[in-house]
Amino acid sequence: MDPFRGSFTQQEALPEAAVAAAIDVIRGGRLHRYNVAEGEQSSVSRLERAFADYLGARYCLACASGGYAMSLALRAAGVGPGDRVLTNAFTLAPVPGAIAGVAARPVLVDITEDLVIDLEDLRRKIASTGARVLLLSNMRGHLCNMDALVALLDDAGIVLIEDCAHTMGAGWNGRPSGSFGLAGCFSTQTYKHLNSGEGGLLTSDNAEFMARAIMLSGSYMHYERHGAAPPREAFDAIRLETPNMSGRMDNLRAAILLPQLAALDENTRRWNARYDLLATRLSAIPGVVLPNRPQAEAYVGSSIQFRLPWVDEASAREFIAANKVLGVELKWFGDADPTGFTSNHHSWTYIEPQDLKQTDRVLAGLFDMRIPLTFTLDDCEHIAGIIAHTLAHISLDGAA
Numbered sequence: 001m002d003p004f005r006g007s008f009t010q011q012e013a014l015p016e017a018a019v020a021a022a023i024d025v026i027r028g029g030r031l032h033r034y035n036v037a038e039g040e041q042s043s044v045s046r047l048e049r050a051f052a053d054y055l056g057a058r059y060c061l062a063c064a065s066g067g068y069a070m071s072l073a074l075r076a077a078g079v080g081p082g083d084r085v086l087t088n089a090f091t092l093a094p095v096p097g098a099i100a101g102v103a104a105r106p107v108l109v110d111i112t113e114d115l116v117i118d119l120e121d122l123r124r125k126i127a128s129t130g131a132r133v134l135l136l137s138n139m140r141g142h143l144c145n146m147d148a149l150v151a152l153l154d155d156a157g158i159v160l161i162e163d164c165a166h167t168m169g170a171g172w173n174g175r176p177s178g179s180f181g182l183a184g185c186f187s188t189q190t191y192k193h194l195n196s197g198e199g200g201l202l203t204s205d206n207a208e209f210m211a212r213a214i215m216l217s218g219s220y221m222h223y224e225r226h227g228a229a230p231p232r233e234a235f236d237a238i239r240l241e242t243p244n245m246s247g248r249m250d251n252l253r254a255a256i257l258l259p260q261l262a263a264l265d266e267n268t269r270r271w272n273a274r275y276d277l278l279a280t281r282l283s284a285i286p287g288v289v290l291p292n293r294p295q296a297e298a299y300v301g302s303s304i305q306f307r308l309p310w311v312d313e314a315s316a317r318e319f320i321a322a323n324k325v326l327g328v329e330l331k332w333f334g335d336a337d338p339t340g341f342t343s344n345h346h347s348w349t350y351i352e353p354q355d356l357k358q359t360d361r362v363l364a365g366l367f368d369m370r371i372p373l374t375f376t377l378d379d380c381e382h383i384a385g386i387i388a389h390t391l392a393h394i395s396l397d398g399a400a
């Protein structure tokens with residue numbers, strides 16, 4: 001078997017328009033978002049306007065990171081010390097981290113075999129904990145039945161904040177991910193769908209919430225220089241009582257994001273061509289289970305997940321190692337010891353330990369692979385071939 005020689009962490013170069021825009025900002029020297037010449041709209045303001053329009057949201061705030069956007073959203077929604085916040089038991093570490101950032105306590109909700117929040121467990125935990133907020137993590141880009149979720153939350157009076165780090169550009173029944181609740185939190189960190197190294201975007205239709213978020217982000221009294229902010233009146237009541245927790249975006253990052261946003265839908269098509277090919281090949285391998293993706297879900301296939309429900313720990317390690325030798329980088333979410341970006345709830349020892357047998361069972365056999373756009377369709381064929389090959393060897397004991 002020929003090894004694969006591509007890099008799973010190599011993103012594409014930014015578009016030439018981004019390079020030109022970056023040079024303009026650098027030459028101008030006005031990198032701070034509130035440092036504008038007479039009559040000028042900063043790149044950050046223009047990005048906020050463009051992203052609000054893209055999402056169909058009334059308001060948008062650009063900030064330092066996706067994790068920061070989530071913490072800001074929780075704080076602006078009134079979550080404080082000791083409050084309980086519901087969230088998916090399968091997510092990335094910045095999510096419980098954002099909850100800890102406001103000194104609140106995560107209540108972890110089980111996931112299903114399709115890697116989305118289990119609505120039955122959610123219903124139970126709303127009833128048993130009295131939590132008032134759900135920080136929904138659309139982990140690895142999988143959307144639950146959003147219509148059913150919204151109905152359940154409306155019924156129970158629960159506020160929804162969406163973590164859309166992997167669902168920027170995705171949607172459910174024609175509605176964009178991030179537009180279903182009080183707020184949407186997005187990331188422009190290198191491994192998401194727009195790349196500015198680090199960065200975050202927070203969206204909402206709620207004027208009071210967004211006014212608080214803008215003050216919190218470190219706007220001083222410059223909030224009228226924003227691109228998609230609520231009117232001045234929304235700030236009158238809160239502008240003095242809201243602390244400044246600096247986490248602004250700068251013009252350099254915004255300048256390189258604007259041309260990328262224009263290319264997002266085209267890149268989604270390119271990601272999905274790669275994802276769909278891999279999904280077809282992998283699901284044809286005996287013993288491999290791909291999460292079901294409902295018709296209503298419009299996804300962005302920037303990574304792929306599959307399960308080997310039969311796998312034990314030794315075989316999982318053997319499988320990862322065999323792929324690594326052949327150049328294929330897989331992550332295993334069942335590992336008790338977090339490596340790279342993976343982690344599971346057992347490793348967040350700063351939160352109360354929680355019993356999540358269903359999630360643990362799913363994660364024990366869950367594998368994950370990034371799909372950078374630098375991979376060609378031929379690369380994807382090659383990778384699928386390697387996975388099939390390595391699996392044929394280890395599954396001899398387990399799969400039957």
Ligand SMILES: *Cc1c(COP(=O)(O)O)cnc(C)c1O
Pocket residue numbers: 065066067068091092094095137138139140163165166186187188189198199200
């Ligand atoms: C990356 C990620 C975040 C956080 O984004 P940062 O910009 O890196 O802070 C949050 N949630 C999920 C699911 C992520 O993958």
